[in-house]
Amino acid sequence: MPASAQSMFSRSSYRTLCFAAGLVAVLGTAPAFAADTECALGSKAPPAQLISACNTAIEQASGSPRDQSSALVVRADAQARTSGGMTQALKDVDRAIALDGKNARAYRLRGDLMREAGGDAGKATADLSMAITLDPNDAEAYELRGVVYTEQHRLDRALADYDQAIRLKPDYAQAYADRGVAFYLRGDNEKAVQDYDEAIRLDPDRPRTFTNRAAAYKKLGQIDKALADDHEAIRRDPKVPEYFDNRGLTYAAMKEYDKAIADYDQAIKLQPKPNFLTNRGDSYQFKGELGSALSDYDAALRLDPDFALAYNNRAVLFRKMGERAKALADYEAALRLDPGNDNAAAGRRAMLAEIKKFGAEPPRPLNAPSERSGPSFDCATAVREVEKVICADPQLSVLDLGISESYARLLKVSRGRAASELRSTQRDFIAERNARFGKPGYDLRLALQRRLDTLRDAAP
Numbered sequence: 001m002p003a004s005a006q007s008m009f010s011r012s013s014y015r016t017l018c019f020a021a022g023l024v025a026v027l028g029t030a031p032a033f034a035a036d037t038e039c040a041l042g043s044k045a046p047p048a049q050l051i052s053a054c055n056t057a058i059e060q061a062s063g064s065p066r067d068q069s070s071a072l073v074v075r076a077d078a079q080a081r082t083s084g085g086m087t088q089a090l091k092d093v094d095r096a097i098a099l100d101g102k103n104a105r106a107y108r109l110r111g112d113l114m115r116e117a118g119g120d121a122g123k124a125t126a127d128l129s130m131a132i133t134l135d136p137n138d139a140e141a142y143e144l145r146g147v148v149y150t151e152q153h154r155l156d157r158a159l160a161d162y163d164q165a166i167r168l169k170p171d172y173a174q175a176y177a178d179r180g181v182a183f184y185l186r187g188d189n190e191k192a193v194q195d196y197d198e199a200i201r202l203d204p205d206r207p208r209t210f211t212n213r214a215a216a217y218k219k220l221g222q223i224d225k226a227l228a229d230d231h232e233a234i235r236r237d238p239k240v241p242e243y244f245d246n247r248g249l250t251y252a253a254m255k256e257y258d259k260a261i262a263d264y265d266q267a268i269k270l271q272p273k274p275n276f277l278t279n280r281g282d283s284y285q286f287k288g289e290l291g292s293a294l295s296d297y298d299a300a301l302r303l304d305p306d307f308a309l310a311y312n313n314r315a316v317l318f319r320k321m322g323e324r325a326k327a328l329a330d331y332e333a334a335l336r337l338d339p340g341n342d343n344a345a346a347g348r349r350a351m352l353a354e355i356k357k358f359g360a361e362p363p364r365p366l367n368a369p370s371e372r373s374g375p376s377f378d379c380a381t382a383v384r385e386v387e388k389v390i391c392a393d394p395q396l397s398v399l400d401l402g403i404s405e406s407y408a409r410l411l412k413v414s415r416g417r418a419a420s421e422l423r424s425t426q427r428d429f430i431a432e433r434n435a436r437f438g439k440p441g442y443d444l445r446l447a448l449q450r451r452l453d454t455l456r457d458a459a460p
Contacts, residue, residue, distance in 0.1 A: 039071050041105070047085075050078040069100035073109055080109075086117050104134035108141045115148050124148050139169035143178065150182050158182045173203035177212070184216050192216040207236035211246050218253060226250050241270035248279055257283040274300035274307045281310075285317055288445025290395065293317050308338035315347055320449065322402075325360040327351050358459070376404030386437035389444065399448040406455035413460055422458075 038045060039054035054075035058068060076092035079085035093110040096103055111127030114120060128145040131138055146161035162179035166172055180195035196213035200206060214229035230247035237243065248263035264280035267273070281296030297314035300307055315330035328351040334344035377400075379391035390396040407426055414422050429451050436442040 047078040072096035107131040241267040375400035
């Protein structure tokens with residue numbers, strides 16, 4: 001089986017699960033000159049208007065260095081909320097700190113800007129720590145430093161900072177939401193749900209928190225609640241691709257693979273990402289549509305050649321297709337990129353054992369043409385509807401023929417009771433296939449693939 005879809009979070013969990021507090025609006029009382037010119041801390045004016053007002057204040061060079069520093073902080077915050085304004089924003093906060101080395105808000109904003117821009121986490125932490133030293137009652141600085149610690153997976157420190165932010169500001173919805181992420185990453189899913197509940201109670205207009213709570217519900221096995229939260233996140237903001245991807249994961253957990261694929265389709269349409277393609281490939285693989293699965297894994301690796309999960313799950317697919325050498329190579333690639341990947345390590349061991357037993361290549365790879373075309377039986381004389389469907393579908397035909405050939409090879413080396421049991425299980429499989437085909441809940445591709453896997457695993 002492919003690695004669990006939830007393992008996807010091992011690479012992109014924080015981006016997917018945690019919508020860290022964006023550029024927190026700078027709060028506080030503005031100096032008199034700033035209010036007069038509308039270059040005010042906490043102003044709700046549009047960024048362009050704030051930038052213009054602050055430009056005037058800064059160019060006039062009126063007021064003390066402290067006043068100038070405050071105006072630069074307001075302009076930097078506004079710049080950061082415009083397209084392409086991050087570089088200028090960082091220059092402004094650097095200048096603000098040079099003018100007033102005790103401007104706590106400047107340190108807090110610079111730390112947040114560096115975190116947002118993917119800069120040096122150590123420097124971001126140092127700036128936020130300085131902001132806290134200068135203003136120990138700054139809840140936003142604690143919350144933002146908690147975000148940096150969470151991104152570094154220093155969860156105990158993150159939780160301590162979120163706790164302090166909430167003590168200082170009990171109605172701080174963002175702190176509850178982000179503390180929920182830290183609890184989720186630590187595996188405390190019940191506490192995560194409690195924090196998400198509180199974040200939503202304080203601020204229900206948080207689609208990201210709904211999708212995060214859905215992930216925690218899935219870990220708790222509460223799939224219906226997870227699906228309801230996924231629906232709510234998409235209803236509130238249908239333009240975020242991660243919401244569709246997350247609902248796809250929920251549907252996949254429910255084995256509703258067609259619905260999962262439809263959600264992955266939408267996520268990919270909004271923004272092609274390697275994890276979306278890999279998740280869709282997994283659902284195709286579970287359905288037995290191996291060609292579509294392979295195409296998605298290949299596409300994911302074209303987008304990100306270092307995406308370990310795609311290598312791991314493509315290795316699973318290659319193993320099913322009988323491509324042992326390719327499977328081994330992909331497991332090894334996954335381990336090079338992610339040495340702690342237990343699934344890849346177990347898969348590599350299994351492939352080495354199979355290659356030792358059967359050789360690097362099977363007698364006939366599952367995806368290669370056989371000496372004969374079609375399934376194991378004569379399609380010209382097929383009467384049953386299930387047989388006609390197998391004849392009409394090349395993938396089903398290959399699976400059927402693989403079952404027949406694997407059964408024959410295994411029967412040839414079986415003796416006594418083992419041979420009798422093998423014949424009995426094969427008869428039962430065919431009888432169940434014929435009886436259940438077309439009935440609700442029966443997946444022919446999956447049934448054929450599972451039978452083939454069982455016969456291959458039983459080979460000496």
